[in-house]
Amino acid sequence: MNVITHINQFENAKDVEAFKGLVQTLRSLPEIEPSAYLTQRIMNAVNDDGNSQKDDMFYRSSRNPSLKPWLGAAAAAAVVLALFVFRSVFITQMHVANSTLSDNEEWLARFQEVDGSWNPARHGGAKVYQPALTALSALALYQAGSDYLPQVELACNYLQKIQQRNGTFGGEGRESFYNQAIVTFVLARTTVNATERDALQLACSAITTAQTVEGGWDYVPDSEGNAAITSWQIQALAAARDAGVPDLDVSIKKGLRWLRSVTDDRGAVSYKRDSRQMSDTVSALTAETLLTAGADFPELSTAGHRVVEALKNKCSSSENNDLYRDCMSVRAFKSAGEIDTVALLKKRVFASASTADDDQWGKVGGRLYMKSLYSLTRTF
Amino acid sequence: MKLNTLEDEALMERVRDFDDRAAFAEIVKRHQKIILNFYYRSGVQYDCEDLVQKTFLRLYRSRQRYKKSAKLKTFLFLMARQVWIDELRKRSRMQNLKKEFQSESQDYAESAIGISDARLDMEKALAQLNEEMRLVVELGVYQGLPYAEISEILSIPVGTVKSRMFNALKKLRVFLEGQ
Numbered sequence: 198m199n200v201i202t203h204i205n206q207f208e209n210a211k212d213v214e215a216f217k218g219l220v221q222t223l224r225s226l227p228e229i230e231p232s233a234y235l236t237q238r239i240m241n242a243v244n245d246d247g248n249s250q251k252d253d254m255f256y257r258s259s260r261n262p263s264l265k266p267w268l269g270a271a272a273a274a275a276v277v278l279a280l281f282v283f284r285s286v287f288i289t290q291m292h293v294a295n296s297t298l299s300d301n302e303e304w305l306a307r308f309q310e311v312d313g314s315w316n317p318a319r320h321g322g323a324k325v326y327q328p329a330l331t332a333l334s335a336l337a338l339y340q341a342g343s344d345y346l347p348q349v350e351l352a353c354n355y356l357q358k359i360q361q362r363n364g365t366f367g368g369e370g371r372e373s374f375y376n377q378a379i380v381t382f383v384l385a386r387t388t389v390n391a392t393e394r395d396a397l398q399l400a401c402s403a404i405t406t407a408q409t410v411e412g413g414w415d416y417v418p419d420s421e422g423n424a425a426i427t428s429w430q431i432q433a434l435a436a437a438r439d440a441g442v443p444d445l446d447v448s449i450k451k452g453l454r455w456l457r458s459v460t461d462d463r464g465a466v467s468y469k470r471d472s473r474q475m476s477d478t479v480s481a482l483t484a485e486t487l488l489t490a491g492a493d494f495p496e497l498s499t500a501g502h503r504v505v506e507a508l509k510n511k512c513s514s515s516e517n518n519d520l521y522r523d524c525m526s527v528r529a530f531k532s533a534g535e536i537d538t539v540a541l542l543k544k545r546v547f548a549s550a551s552t553a554d555d556d557q558w559g560k561v562g563g564r565l566y567m568k569s570l571y572s573l574t575r576t577f
Numbered sequence: 578m579k580l581n582t583l584e585d586e587a588l589m590e591r592v593r594d595f596d597d598r599a600a601f602a603e604i605v606k607r608h609q610k611i612i613l614n615f616y617y618r619s620g621v622q623y624d625c626e627d628l629v630q631k632t633f634l635r636l637y638r639s640r641q642r643y644k645k646s647a648k649l650k651t652f653l654f655l656m657a658r659q660v661w662i663d664e665l666r667k668r669s670r671m672q673n674l675k676k677e678f679q680s681e682s683q684d685y686a687e688s689a690i691g692i693s694d695a696r697l698d699m700e701k702a703l704a705q706l707n708e709e710m711r712l713v714v715e716l717g718v719y720q721g722l723p724y725a726e727i728s729e730i731l732s733i734p735v736g737t738v739k740s741r742m743f744n745a746l747k748k749l750r751v752f753l754e755g756q
Binding site for chain 2: 198199200203215219220224228230231232235236238239240242243244246340342347386387401429439440441
């Protein structure tokens with residue numbers, strides 16, 4: 198209901214006309230214009246505010262009133278000295294890291310195909326994952342900054358074009374499930390218009406149709422679900438719900454309930470209900486899902502934090518290179534508010550500079566997977 | 578896909594997730610005028626732009642609370658309302674506010690050149706409304722928001738929105754017919 202439909206409900210016809218006329222008069226009155234520099238003035242205030250928030254820790258400690266003046270001066274001198282040393286080291290390191298990192302996005306932008314996709318087969322990966330890797334590359338550019346929005350739009354158009362009538366994005370079995378979840382998740386994160394919302398709704402229908410009676414998802418026949426693909430599907434549905442797709446709550450809740458059933462009180466996550474198979478990647482995906490899609494349910498958040506705690510204890514001892522695991526772990530740690538662990542893990546990831554040849558999933562995704570996940574690890 | 582082609586909600590999501598200041602500037606450009614006129618019609622004459630700045634700063638600081646399912650305009654008016662309440666408290670003149678704004682408006686009206694009689698009449702009429710009614714008129718008539726959204730912004734039931742709107746329109750009509 199709005200003001201006009203409200204007025205239409207008035208019983209007296211004279212009142213209806215008079216009030217409508219009044220509303221029209223009110224709306225026709227001229228408005229004042231903002232001054233020419235108002236946007237700039239506001240953005241200056243926002244930039245000052247954003248930068249001062251980053252410096253807040255330093256200011257708080259340097260203004261500690263309990264310090265005696267001489268102690269304060271000594272502390273200030275020490276801080277200045279430390280900052281000077283830190284800055285020299287930090288700037289050198291950041292210069293190296295940033296040049297590599299922005300190279301990832303430049304590389305992705307450069308190797309986008311004319312139709313908007315990214316073709317993993319050209320870069321040492323498997324063609325069947327073209328939809329999922331196109332979506333991940335688009336997400337990497339979307340998160341990297343406004344400069345890459347044209348490439349993101351092109352990619353989203355491609356993903357909509359390849360969508361089939363039943364809402365799927367191609368592939369069979371395992372590949373089709375990952376393509377479906379990752380493309381839907383990315384479309385939901387980047388959705389901007391009604392056409393994309395239609396595609397998104399159709400994609401969600403395909404996901405909910407594939408959900409098992411128990412609430413999970415799996416590409417293996419006669420399985421009630423596996424934690425990895427179930428996590429992705431829930432994340433996709435939750436992102437779509439946040440983007441305005443209706444009627445997904447039941448499916449999301451069922452999925453969350455199933456996912457909760459494969460986590461124990463020590464934070465361990467089983468790949469399946471009847472299995473003892475575990476992996477850090479599955480734990481990270483599960484934790485992220487419980488902490489974000491399950492954020493409204495305290496019990497699920499608590500379970501998510503337990504999984505993160507367990508993961509934290511293992512993350513420094515990982516021996517093999519697995520960028521997918523590390524990227525998903527960064528997300529989960531960030532959602533759990535473990536900022537120090539995020540910083541440490543990112544540092545380790547970027548220091549290792551592993552390549553597709555020595556990565557666990559390098560042969561599946563090739564260089565395209567490495568570039569997009571390096572970029573996402575930075576921005577998640 | 579350029580920033581100016583993105584919907585409000587997509588822009589705000591970029592601000593929330595990536596601290597994208599260019600996206601925020603686009604939001605400011607789009608909505609500064611409606612917020613400016615929101616304060617102007619509330620009776621503020623001289624420091625409207627300060628309040629607009631405070632509103633957008635508050636929106637920026639609250640970016641992590643934004644959910645994509647919520648309309649940005651609704652979220653923005655929630656901020657504007659909070660800034661307005663803070664302003665009223667800060668000035669410590671809740672009781673005298675109506676009177677003060679009336680006289681401020683009067684001074685302005687007397688010194689203004691080229692402002693139509695109709696606009697001055699309407700400003701006087703709006704000044705007759707109490708704060709609660711004026712907010713409902715602002716959001717329902719000027720911003721054209723559905724009652725469900727007004728109810729969310731003002732934290733009142735839809736039935737209360739309806740009764741306040743009815744009373745406000747009635748009061749405005751009586752005042753204008755008496756002019």
